[in-house]
Amino acid sequence: MRVAFGKFVAGRVILEGEPFEEGADVAVLAADESGTFELSPEEEAELLEAIAEIERGEGIDGAEFLRNLKRPVE
Numbered sequence: 146m147r148v149a150f151g152k153f154v155a156g157r158v159i160l161e162g163e164p165f166e167e168g169a170d171v172a173v174l175a176a177d178e179s180g181t182f183e184l185s186p187e188e189e190a191e192l193l194e195a196i197a198e199i200e201r202g203e204g205i206d207g208a209e210f211l212r213n214l215k216r217p218v219e
Contacts, residue, residue: 147165147207149161149162149165150162153175158173170211
């Protein structure tokens with residue numbers, strides 16, 4: 146998985162750095178006007194636990210994440 150930053154210009158997202166491969170699946174998360182993201186205490190706790198899981202080696206790679214994301218919910 147790769148994280149990239151950019152700006153929305155004339156109806157398109159212009160990314161900094163190396164371009165993504167043609168046809169790459171991407172997700173967009175937009176910061177508010179201040180350039181920050183606000184989380185509730187519950188969301189922050191969930192994010193911190195997710196970071197701890199990754200640090201313990203309990204994460205999955207980006208390709209597996211995308212496969213799981215595309216799997217229909219039963």
